[in-house]
Amino acid sequence: MNKFYSLLLLLFLPILANAQLLLVEGQVLDAETNQPIVGALVSTTIATAVTDAAGSFEMELAADVTKIDLVITADAYLPYSMEVTITNSDVKSLGVISLSADPNAVSSGNQQIPTLVLSSEDLEDSDNRNEDISGILASSRDVFISTSSYTFGALRFRVRGYDSENTTILMNGIPMNELENGRPYWSTWGGLNDVTRNQETDFGLGAIEYTFGGIGGATNIDTRASNQRKQFSVSYAISNRTYRNRLMATYSTGLKPSGWAFSFSGSRRWAQEGYAPGTFYDAWSYFASVDKKFNDNHSLNFTAFGTPNKRGKDGAAVQELNDLAGTNYYNPYWGFQNGEKRNSRVGHSHQPVLMLRHDWNIGEKATLTNTVSYQFGSNGGTALDWYGARDPRPDYYRYLPSGTEPEFADEVANILANDEAARQIDWDYMYNVNYNSLETVYDVDGISGNIVTGLRSKYIVEDRRYDSKELNWSSIYSNPIGDHLTLNAGLSYQVYEGDNYKLVDDLLGGEFYMDINRFVQRDFPDDPAKWQNDLNNPNRILYEGDRFGYDYASHIRKGNAWAQGVFNFRFLDVFLAGEVSQTTFWREGKVQNGLYPESSFGNSEKQEFLNYGVKGGVTYKINSRNFLYVNGGYLTRAPYFRNSYLSPRVRDEVVDGLTSTKIQSVEGGYILRGATIRARATAYWTVFQDASEVMSFFNDEELTITQIVNNVEESFGVTAGFVNYALTDIDSKHQGVELAFDWTVAAGLSLRGVAAVGRYQYTSRPTSVIINESDPGLFDPVKKTVYQQNFFIPGTPQSAYSAGIRYEGKGYWSVNLNANYFDDIYIDFNPNRRTEEAVASLSPESPQFASIIDQERGDAGFTADFFGTKSFRFNDIGLYLTVGVNNIFNNQTIKTGGYEQLRFDFANQDPTTYPARYYYYYGRNYFISLSFRL
Amino acid sequence: MKYFSLFCLVLLFGLQACVKTEFDAPPVSESCTKSATISIADLKASHSLGQEELIAAGTVITGVVAADDASGNFYRNIILQDETAGIEIRFNVTDLYNEFPVGRRLTITCDSLILSDYNGVTQVGEIQEAMISTRICKGEQGLVVEPITVTMDQLDASYISRLIKLEGVEFAGGSAGVNYADAVNLYSVNHVLEECGTENEMLVRSSGFATFASAKTPVGSGSIVAIYSVFGSDQQLYIRDLNDVDMEMDRCDGTGGTGLTSLNEDFQSGADNEDIALEGWSNIAVKGTRLWRGKEFSGNIYAQATAYNDTSPEMETWLITPALDLSVEKTLNFQSALAFWTHDGLSVWISTDFTGFNFASATWTELNCTVAGQSDANYDYVDSGLIDLSAYSGTAYIGFKHIGNPTDGTTSYIIDDVVVEDK
Structure with a gap:
């Protein structure tokens, strides 16, 4: 720690220094209306500023500069650049600068960006490991980031192969990354495009004014009403992606002379069926923001928003079923009920956010922003559960031709190929089973003689909930001190309580269900106490809306302090930043589980982690257009709650050797900001160490584990049921280069190119532990080494290239064409297959050995996208049309990812018994939007 | 305000569009009208033992389910019978009783299914999951199958x-x-x-x-x-x-009756610290996980139950005798003792409808007897007295019930020398 304190000292020392400053100021107005343009970015090579509600900006520069190139950019306006010669004075006033509206801009900013095609899975599913951060980065002004997020996002491209927890998303300074797993959920404000547009995005390891950030950078969204463009706008869009229709309306007053500003927005996105079959979509959003500016020094903002949404999910499918269905978009989650398509996996969430923000201008230059926020609400997803009845999932391996007796495989294949209902869930069957399941239950609720007779559902729909409540406070301080130094600092504290449980959602025609664990009942038939999910309410009868199965709270507290100093000199910018955080978390069991009576109930031991991070960087300004930079950082990160407990549903045991993840990263490159060409070339290198991961899966076959104890080989079976799988000591290395340019060849015609070539690999052999929830005898089981060194990090193209051409016509129209090429997409692998046990007794030269061990790589893919705009103006009314078509050539064979099932057929050592499941890139798809604004 | 009203109006439009996410419960599946082309006896007769034959196209049988897999004694098969014969129908799925319970009429299209036998039992199969809907026509339920x-x-x-x-x-x-x-x-x-x-x-x-x-x-x-x-x-x-x-x-030879005519159990065949597992006796944990255990002291082995140091919040365990024949009037006598009294936890019960299996649904009546209590010294045996069972007849079981908990119900209770004999 000593090292850290001395570093902090170093950081604050320069405050004592003082130097001469030059102030550049001006006001940016709309050329046509003379209205102030709020939020325009004024940039020079050495400093940037953003215009305020009056369109004014101030920028402090070192006094020794003599000439600056100033570039002003604002959403929906043509960029403006000027060269300013500095004479010997303290203040350089540039007066009024008028920007002309960009005739091709639709409304502004990211509305121009074709909606990213995300599988609905990406939106809120906490189980999903392939979160997409590129949507968040789309508003970045960085040429590489903006281009790559336009074109690569659809392929689940993750910049530098980072998981989304490496990017910090803030709203009014409050960290929005979910505390249980570190991931930001963009859907929390989905549909509020118009009012979340004021974003500051910083990519990578550079200096950030509002947070320390992750190694992937950070974004801060400003929702203040006074910073929203004054407008009334309505837009309607049609699409064939996750939703079919979108209606959006926004009304913002701008800052009124009385000091008040109001902003409202609302939208609905919906579809009875999206691109994938059986996926309905119904997402609403509402937003209200009120500002009161008391004087030049104090203003208050209150923001409230929420996005209630519900949607049918789309599951990855085994290729066998895709082939039988004749489409790569086969979705196993839906089935016919009374002839209508019903999805068994309905995701839903509504987590409203309330925020109160105070902005305080202290003295001449310093600012202090304090925000408190409260977020609460529900989050969940439904799934089928069953008891004493056969597996209802249509993709259960024994129902497929490959799992069938060979003499009937053809017949089964014929039925599945020709009858859509046969290859989907059969709701009518489940109802009919429940209609007939009359049963008498004795000793209900543990009371002798308490008897209930009725229809005990064999199949139900359960709702797996992960509700949460979160109280946050953040304080961000910024102060330019002297000529050469800007100091930024911040504090935040977060209190989180997650509520994890299951509900009976639908009894499907039956009258009740029971709170007992069917797997334990089978494993311990003579021991009814063990079957109980809730020992204090044995043999509990469940009705719709009742909690059952498991019920625990995740408590997390996180305090964070950071500081940053940025030093600006004529040829050199230097920054240094440091962060300290304290994280405490524990599990609180709400029920006592029959199998784990000692470790399931009440508060667990607290896990505490003290973490720190340092980063710094140097930018060398060759001249006003050419820059070289290098940044580096080292940080430690507390393990996330979700990756810390072996079987969090039933007990509080943590993974062995739970420790913080260590991250080192270096990036460096060259930036060109020419008059007609912008370009960037960057190389990066990042190492993650000591990560842990807990996965779980439903194992419907016996899994035989063989171990050698005292030189004697022993085999035993992990019986079917819910299996937890913990990996510790995961190390990985991400390295690569990023290249991008945007070149205006002639008036109206520009070319763009971007290439991301990376290599993201695991560099350690983690330790794995497999635990069956329903058989505690298997606890303290075999630890296995997973031979995954040099395996590739899955779920993102490691190489992606795009070339584009854009033409802006004179009559307010524009067209863009992009050609994209993706390669090195790897399928997520089953660690259990990369163990000594999986290949026991096989020759390393044998094809079978290779088929078990080798990692699957998806085929390279080529796509082409079109994007066009046209706008009309009638007096004060603007009408804007945008048309986006992705994957013009309808390539339906690009795997965007997938995963091997976590089961493995140890008995036959056959990897094809449980084949991998894949996601495919949508075929030709479109998004057409018409909006008007006044 | 004008714009705000307009804003609200637009959003009202959004309300109009409907996304259907609620569904009606489907009706009970319809009865089958298909009829058989061949009797089960004729189908079986077409089989040569030891051979496997593909069943000819157009072959349909109908029958009523005579046995299903509800209890688990049948696995992946059901028995279908008509007036002529019965036959085993094999499947590749489990829990068939949900759809094909005893008493349901099924009409099965047997084209190209395989007719085979297993050690003399003729079978039709194997129906794969996807084939159920195409081959099995489900008819009326609740038919009585008379043996x-x-x-x-x-x-x-x-x-x-x-x-x-x-x-x-x-x-x-x-x-x-x-x-x-x-x-x-x-x-x-x-x-x-x-x-x-x-x-x-x-x-x-x-x-x-x-x-x-x-x-x-x-x-x-x-x-x-x-x-x-x-x-x-x-x-x-x-x-x-x-x-x-x-x-x-009674048994065929008229002796024995329906249960033991006498009982004299001293638990000496048990082992120290092992759960009681005597032939014919039941040892059941109703709450918690602990059972009656054998305990040894100076060569004497007895049965003991205690919640001392238990990890479960509550404990209830029953030690139940084998079936007793009460056709001749009987008496019960046993010895009880305790150690470290904190609560009264031992009671003795009788049931005449227990079968050794139906513990929860059986009727139990408490017997009036003397058991060790607070005033008794640790490990001192207390005689139960001679308990008259003449009020009960037929077959009966005696249950020794212990309840306790690890906080204030930790007394260890001991029983030994359980004797049932003619009155």
Whole structure:
């Protein structure tokens, strides 16, 4: 720690220094209306500023500069650049600068960006490991980031192969990354495009004014009403992606002379069926923001928003079923009920956010922003559960031709190929089973003689909930001190309580269900106490809306302090930043589980982690257009709650050797900001160490584990049921280069190119532990080494290239064409297959050995996208049309990812018994939007 | 405000669009109208033992389910029978009883299914999951399948896979009063069934996966309903569940009755610190996980139950005697003791409808007797006195019930020398 304190000292020392400053100021107005343009970015090579509600900006520069190139950019306006010669004075006033509206801009900013095609899975599913951060980065002004997020996002491209927890998303300074797993959920404000547009995005390891950030950078969204463009706008869009229709309306007053500003927005996105079959979509959003500016020094903002949404999910499918269905978009989650398509996996969430923000201008230059926020609400997803009845999932391996007796495989294949209902869930069957399941239950609720007779559902729909409540406070301080130094600092504290449980959602025609664990009942038939999910309410009868199965709270507290100093000199910018955080978390069991009576109930031991991070960087300004930079950082990160407990549903045991993840990263490159060409070339290198991961899966076959104890080989079976799988000591290395340019060849015609070539690999052999929830005898089981060194990090193209051409016509129209090429997409692998046990007794030269061990790589893919705009103006009314078509050539064979099932057929050592499941890139798809604004 | 109203108006439009996410419950599936083209007997007759034949196109059979897999004694198969014969239908899926319960009429399209046999039992199969909907037409439910009452002499190959009833039978000596099957190791077990007044006997075979596997076979005589089967030259019976067995009368030789005529258990065959597992006795944990255990002190072994240091919040465990024949009036006597009194936790109960399996649903009546209490010294035996059982008749079981908890119910209770004899 000593090292850290001395570093902090170093950081604050320069405050004592003082130097001469030059102030550049001006006001940016709309050329046509003379209205102030709020939020325009004024940039020079050495400093940037953003215009305020009056369109004014101030920028402090070192006094020794003599000439600056100033570039002003604002959403929906043509960029403006000027060269300013500095004479010997303290203040350089540039007066009024008028920007002309960009005739091709639709409304502004990211509305121009074709909606990213995300599988609905990406939106809120906490189980999903392939979160997409590129949507968040789309508003970045960085040429590489903006281009790559336009074109690569659809392929689940993750910049530098980072998981989304490496990017910090803030709203009014409050960290929005979910505390249980570190991931930001963009859907929390989905549909509020118009009012979340004021974003500051910083990519990578550079200096950030509002947070320390992750190694992937950070974004801060400003929702203040006074910073929203004054407008009334309505837009309607049609699409064939996750939703079919979108209606959006926004009304913002701008800052009124009385000091008040109001902003409202609302939208609905919906579809009875999206691109994938059986996926309905119904997402609403509402937003209200009120500002009161008391004087030049104090203003208050209150923001409230929420996005209630519900949607049918789309599951990855085994290729066998895709082939039988004749489409790569086969979705196993839906089935016919009374002839209508019903999805068994309905995701839903509504987590409203309330925020109160105070902005305080202290003295001449310093600012202090304090925000408190409260977020609460529900989050969940439904799934089928069953008891004493056969597996209802249509993709259960024994129902497929490959799992069938060979003499009937053809017949089964014929039925599945020709009858859509046969290859989907059969709701009518489940109802009919429940209609007939009359049963008498004795000793209900543990009371002798308490008897209930009725229809005990064999199949139900359960709702797996992960509700949460979160109280946050953040304080961000910024102060330019002297000529050469800007100091930024911040504090935040977060209190989180997650509520994890299951509900009976639908009894499907039956009258009740029971709170007992069917797997334990089978494993311990003579021991009814063990079957109980809730020992204090044995043999509990469940009705719709009742909690059952498991019920625990995740408590997390996180305090964070950071500081940053940025030093600006004529040829050199230097920054240094440091962060300290304290994280405490524990599990609180709400029920006592029959199998784990000692470790399931009440508060667990607290896990505490003290973490720190340092980063710094140097930018060398060759001249006003050419820059070289290098940044580096080292940080430690507390393990996330979700990756810390072996079987969090039933007990509080943590993974062995739970420790913080260590991250080192270096990036460096060259930036060109020419008059007609912008370009960037960057190389990066990042190492993650000591990560842990807990996965779980439903194992419907016996899994035989063989171990050698005292030189004697022993085999035993992990019986079917819910299996937890913990990996510790995961190390990985991400390295690569990023290249991008945007070149205006002639008036109206520009070319763009971007290439991301990376290599993201695991560099350690983690330790794995497999635990069956329903058989505690298997606890303290075999630890296995997973031979995954040099395996590739899955779920993102490691190489992606795009070339584009854009033409802006004179009559307010524009067209863009992009050609994209993706390669090195790897399928997520089953660690259990990369163990000594999986290949026991096989020759390393044998094809079978290779088929078990080798990692699957998806085929390279080529796509082409079109994007066009046209706008009309009638007096004060603007009408804007945008048309986006992705994957013009309808390539339906690009795997965007997938995963091997976590089961493995140890008995036959056959990897094809449980084949991998894949996601495919949508075929030709479109998004057409018409909006008007006044 | 004008714009705000307009804003609200636009959003109201959004409300109009409908996304359907609620669904009606589907109707009960319709009855089948398809009819058979061949009787089950004729289909079976077309099979040559030891061969596998593809069933000809257009072959349809119909019948009523005579046995299903609800209890687990049948696995991945059901028995379908018509007036002529019964046949085993095999599937690749489990839990068939949900769709094909006993008493449901099924019409099965057998085209290109395989007709084969397993040790003399003709089978049709194997119907794969996807084939259920295309081949099986589900008809009315709740039909009564009457077993054919026969004697063992009459049972020949024509009865294979039919529901039959034998009267005047009993489980032979070693097969009476023991578990139907091995539920711990999941092994099937054969028991010998004798026909009264004849030398005839055959096997009752039960699966270790059956829900009744750990139930006790009756010691009396009576009737049994079962699916008749063979395994090579062995004749064997499969019951569907315990309702098929009704043997409450005296044994065939008139002796023995339906239970032990006397009992004298000193627990000396038990072992220190091992759960009591005596032949014919039941040891049941109702709450918590602990059972009655054998304990040894100076060579004497006794049964003890305690919640001391238990990890479960509550404990209730029962030690239940084997079936007792009360046709002659009986008395009960036993010794009890305690250690480290904190609560009264021992009581003694009797049931005349317990079967060794139906603990929760059986009726239990508390017996009035003297047991060790607060004033008794640790480990001092207290005599129960002679308890008169003459108020009860038929077959009875005595249960020693212990309740406790690890906080204020930690007394250890001991019983020993349980004696039941004629009054």
